[in-house]
Amino acid sequence: MSASQQQTFRLYLLRHAQAGWADPGGRDFDRRLTEAGQSEAAFVASAAMNNGYRPDVVFSSAAIRCRETTKILLQAFEGAPAAFYLDDMYNAQPGTYLRHAFEQQDTSSVMLVGHNPTIEAVAEALLGRDVMEASIPHGFPTAGLAVLQCSLPTKSEVQAWRLIDFLTP
Template identity: 30%
Template sequence: MHMFPTQLYIIRHAWAEECDLDQDDYDRRLTKKGRKRFEQFIRFMQGFGLEVDLIVTSPLVRTRETAEIMVDVLQTPRLEIHDALAPGSNWKEIAEWTADENVARVAWVGHAPCVGRLVAKAIGDGNASIRMQKGAIASICLDSGLSQPGELQWLVTAQVIEAAV
């Protein structure tokens, strides 16, 4: 039986090193503070029921590190790397690939501004302007899988949580 994802989380990578002319953008890592903030944020969100069966990430170092934090905190069984989530994200490619994975709850970890465009596509308005801060998570309910528009349930940033605590 083919099962479509019913819950999609789209995440912008956590806080990374600044661009450096001597370093390839591909290799930028999360800062120590960025790692800590994102881990605390994920632990907080876990308390509100954040669970995933599969995390798919861009191949760039900062997104892989962000995804690895989620795997560790949430005890997620699977982590996959997919080029369609690299800068210039390809909605059609990542949506089709994800639909074939037969998981109920999936998280995509990518880059701005692409993650905002992915959220817009997931809710059926590819022209919507959705800005996602570093470490932000959008939760989208997909009653009919990725082929039909989903419903944006929430979009939360670590800054909001930090301000509330």
């Protein structure tokens, strides 16, 4: 198979949009998007759709702010991809996110919707610190979407990944 015919795998890393503070006595898990956060999510969803950044499957933290961000994103796509809301992505280590992405054998693209610092750590694990600092020097803003790509079957090798795009509201 020539280089131009190589299969590629695309990983979309989306940090949830801006959320409000927890209600007094409330849980961090239950924080909702602010109006600004809803606008951020809609902007990034529209930009993703316009650029053809449509994942085959979406894995989202089950936290309310991630669910709301994911719902806005899915509304932008006709025939929305399957979405799964996972408790283990809340307060997770990067390995949990990577496991969800890499276990997908029959897909060419996966989106992870989650939290910082984990989203940023996943990007750094795949791209390397130098590329991360040069490409996203101020870290992941809310509703930031990193589009990463690698040639299959080398998903777990840092050198195989490239940052294709980084969308922000």
